[in-house]
Amino acid sequence: MIQNAGAVGRSPVVRVAAAAGSGAAERVVQAARDAADAVPVCRTGPAGVDAYEPLVLATSDGTTAFVPDPSVPAVEGLVATVADGDLPTEDAVAVVEHDPDRATLPVPDDGPLAVGRRAVLGPCGWVDPFAPEDTALVSTDSTALEATDSGLRGRGRGDAAADEAAAETWATVRSADGDPVVVCNANESRTEQRADETLLGGAPLAVLDGIAAVAAYVGAEDAVVYVNEDDDALHRHLRVAVDAVADHLPVVPQLVVGPDEYRAGGPTAALEALEGADRIEPRLQPPTPATHGLYGRPTVVHTPRTFAQVRRAVRYPDAFEASTGDPGTRVLTVTGDVTAPATVELGPDASLAAVREAVDETGAFKMACVGGVLGGITRDLDVAASGRARDAAGLGTDAVVELLNQRRCPLADAGERARFAATANSGRCVPGREGTKQLAELLRDVYDGDFETDKIRELGRVMARSSNCRTGAHAPRPVTTAIDAFEPEFRAHANGRCPSGACTEEL
Numbered sequence: 113m114i115q116n117a118g119a120v121g122r123s124p125v126v127r128v129a130a131a132a133g134s135g136a137a138e139r140v141v142q143a144a145r146d147a148a149d150a151v152p153v154c155r156t157g158p159a160g161v162d163a164y165e166p167l168v169l170a171t172s173d174g175t176t177a178f179v180p181d182p183s184v185p186a187v188e189g190l191v192a193t194v195a196d197g198d199l200p201t202e203d204a205v206a207v208v209e210h211d212p213d214r215a216t217l218p219v220p221d222d223g224p225l226a227v228g229r230r231a232v233l234g235p236c237g238w239v240d241p242f243a244p245e246d247t248a249l250v251s252t253d254s255t256a257l258e259a260t261d262s263g264l265r266g267r268g269r270g271d272a273a274a275d276e277a278a279a280e281t282w283a284t285v286r287s288a289d290g291d292p293v294v295v296c297n298a299n300e301s302r303t304e305q306r307a308d309e310t311l312l313g314g315a316p317l318a319v320l321d322g323i324a325a326v327a328a329y330v331g332a333e334d335a336v337v338y339v340n341e342d343d344d345a346l347h348r349h350l351r352v353a354v355d356a357v358a359d360h361l362p363v364v365p366q367l368v369v370g371p372d373e374y375r376a377g378g379p380t381a382a383l384e385a386l387e388g389a390d391r392i393e394p395r396l397q398p399p400t401p402a403t404h405g406l407y408g409r410p411t412v413v414h415t416p417r418t419f420a421q422v423r424r425a426v427r428y429p430d431a432f433e434a435s436t437g438d439p440g441t442r443v444l445t446v447t448g449d450v451t452a453p454a455t456v457e458l459g460p461d462a463s464l465a466a467v468r469e470a471v472d473e474t475g476a477f478k479m480a481c482v483g484g485v486l487g488g489i490t491r492d493l494d495v496a497a498s499g500r501a502r503d504a505a506g507l508g509t510d511a512v513v514e515l516l517n518q519r520r521c522p523l524a525d526a527g528e529r530a531r532f533a534a535t536a537n538s539g540r541c542v543p544g545r546e547g548t549k550q551l552a553e554l555l556r557d558v559y560d561g562d563f564e565t566d567k568i569r570e571l572g573r574v575m576a577r578s579s580n581c582r583t584g585a586h587a588p589r590p591v592t593t594a595i596d597a598f599e600p601e602f603r604a605h606a607n608g609r610c611p612s613g614a615c616t617e618e619l
């Protein structure tokens with residue numbers, strides 16, 4: 113049952129922050145509500161640090177104690193403490209003084225929540241995700257017109273304007289013939305990408321507000337949020353969020369589910385799924401979705417990350433320096449060989465290396481795969497977080513940094529990613545269908561003593577140049593970047609030895 117009624121500015125208040133559908137969070141909420149009627153308990157969305165969830169935030173008189181993952185008796189004790197007019201600081205990992213009316217999570221001085229900055233993540237874990245009064249909606253009197261000079265680029269593989277100027281897409285949609293429509297593509301089958309889920313869980317009204325601002329600007333009277341059919345909890349969460357804000361926004365999106373498949377998360381495959389196609393595959397382009405998208409209508413397709421940034425650009429235009437070419441923060445999930453993943457936010461010039469401070473790594477760091485399953489492998493994370501900087505470094509721009517330890521073999525890891533690309537692609541174009549198979553076979557050949565680096569690189573160039581969509585174009589990237597960083601290890605395999613010891617059985 114939804115019992116929240118806004119959290120911002122209340123005192124005392126106990127917040128319970130966790131992902132949508134967390135059973136542990138529901139137990140903590142129930143225990144807290146049973147412990148003291150006098151203390152309001154608000155179930156908020158995830159703050160981004162899995163190791164802390166469910167995270168209890170006990171607030172009184174402008175001070176908040178952060179208590180991670182408490183037991184039920186501990187919850188009862190801490191709520192009783194708040195009811196007595198005190199703060200439960202004994203098991204707290206941080207105690208932070210702040211403006212009593214602040215609308216974003218007060219950031220501790222250290223620990224994982226202190227990594228980077230919290231701009232679009234700011235409300236996550238702190239606001240009531242279903243209370244319009246906790247989220248200052250911009251689309252009630254502004255449109256994305258006010259973000260057109262921001263220089264904002266689309267974020268994520270599911271965005272039709274990924275790494276390109278979002279405002280150019282909006283201009284194309286506005287000038288195209290037909291009834292425009294806006295699609296928020298939130299269907300991500302890869303569980304390591306948690307950026308969109310964190311934003312939709314913690315600040316869904318901000319994302320819906322960004323969607324409405326874009327819809328109002330391009331003249332769309334309808335919009336769609338496209339979610340993974342297997343994520344029932346997020347779907348229910350968004351249903352409540354949409355209902356909560358229906359009387360406030362100029363355009364209220366429909367929720368539509370799509371298959372739990374990697375390929376269904378691509379921007380044009382999403383349109384196929386939304387149209388009910390039997391076979392979900394990327395469309396041939398041109399035409400782009402901006403002129404011929406959902407049912408042939410001019411269509412904006414962005415991810416929740418992009419819409420959250422649009423709202424921020426409308427609200428805080430000075431936060432975006434268009435002259436840098438790729439302004440705005442980047443939300444990233446840090447995962448891989450870690451005890452628990454975390455989702456953090458970095459400024460565009462901040463070093464990606466900072467993400468390591470948000471997690472406990474298991475084993476000594478060896479390499480990272482940056483930018484999703486088909487991202488780039490590197491030994492060196494000292495690269496700026498902006499998409500432009502990552503692209504220049506040969507890395508991926510999607511919202512994932514996987515930290516991989518010394519037990520990992522770069523050949524085995526690259527091989528897994530190549531095999532994934534070979535099975536996940538739609539088969540629609542030859543470079544994607546045959547190229548991914550050849551890539552996986554060429555890596556398999558290394559184990560048989562045949563390491564043809566020039567052939568692998570040439571295949572990679574052809575696939576990058578001629579594949580119909582990013583799956584084929586990006587499939588060679590983990591392989592070629594792994595060879596760049598670890599060529600001696602590839603050669604060692606061709607000579608019958610895996611330096612990391614991970615491939616013993618295969619040699």
Ligand code: SF4
Nearest residue numbers: 537538539544581584
């Ligand atoms: S690159 Fe792969 S996923 Fe994309 S259209 Fe070609 S075969 Fe399909």
